[in-house]
Amino acid sequence: MGIADSIRPENEPLARKTWRGLKRFTAGLFSFVLLLMCPNFSVSTLSGVLGFVSAFLAIYNLLPSARTGRASDGDHLRRMRRADAGWSRAIAVTSLFALIRYDARPRDRPLWMRDALRSLDGDETRKAAAAMDIAAALDAPPIDTTKVRAMIESFRADCGDSDWLSLCDAYLAAVGEDDVAHAIAVRWEGAADDYQLPLRLAVDAAIAARKGDRDLARELLDQMRVAARAAPWMRPVFRDIGDQVGALLIDEYRQSKQMLPKSLTR
Numbered sequence: 001m002g003i004a005d006s007i008r009p010e011n012e013p014l015a016r017k018t019w020r021g022l023k024r025f026t027a028g029l030f031s032f033v034l035l036l037m038c039p040n041f042s043v044s045t046l047s048g049v050l051g052f053v054s055a056f057l058a059i060y061n062l063l064p065s066a067r068t069g070r071a072s073d074g075d076h077l078r079r080m081r082r083a084d085a086g087w088s089r090a091i092a093v094t095s096l097f098a099l100i101r102y103d104a105r106p107r108d109r110p111l112w113m114r115d116a117l118r119s120l121d122g123d124e125t126r127k128a129a130a131a132m133d134i135a136a137a138l139d140a141p142p143i144d145t146t147k148v149r150a151m152i153e154s155f156r157a158d159c160g161d162s163d164w165l166s167l168c169d170a171y172l173a174a175v176g177e178d179d180v181a182h183a184i185a186v187r188w189e190g191a192a193d194d195y196q197l198p199l200r201l202a203v204d205a206a207i208a209a210r211k212g213d214r215d216l217a218r219e220l221l222d223q224m225r226v227a228a229r230a231a232p233w234m235r236p237v238f239r240d241i242g243d244q245v246g247a248l249l250i251d252e253y254r255q256s257k258q259m260l261p262k263s264l265t266r
Helices: 014-037 043-062 073-081 085-101 111-118 123-138 145-159 163-176 180-186 197-211 214-230 234-259
Strands: none
Touching: 043 073, 085 111, 111 123, 123 145, 123 163, 145 163, 163 180, 163 197, 163 234, 180 197, 197 214, 197 234, 214 234
């Protein structure tokens, strides 16, 4: 339980948060001390008390909330049972942005939540949903190059170009399509912020790997891993990207060995 309390308002005063936490800690510590002082204290007594507290909290969370502006878990469940499309959509979008806030990687953001965001009025929401679709598709190897290529071109036609889209395009070309010329042509040349820098380094590493420059590719991958520390969700994403670029290095090495005369490979 505790779904309703899992995400608290960001603008809640720090003093109020601290005071509430201190009260809860003090009450819990006082109760625990009283329990230890009980002459008939035993493990079974402690288990019974913990079970009673858990049952109380479960029932409390299922009852209607008495506070204005705050809904309990039971309120949410009852609304979901008889919810209209608008309420369900609002919950889906709220949950989606909670996943983003808590650094869920792109492929772990469910499609039905992205569809709910896409159904809202406004170009910005549809643009955000389309961008999430591209990120999720690139974050789910093996990459469906035909599908992702269509998604990128559709996004560019509807929303125009950007640093992020150009880097996604270049990465797809270098890793998925083996088209180094296209990757170099569309690669973003402007300044990259902390969130775009790891992807830019990944693109450069993939291009270097395709060209057979193993030392440069490894150096760029090391820089990419350092830059990916800017956000927790980046680490697993760019770890997988590092594996993909590493596979390119192995493939290029094998191809170069096959092209050499047999007398030089013995």
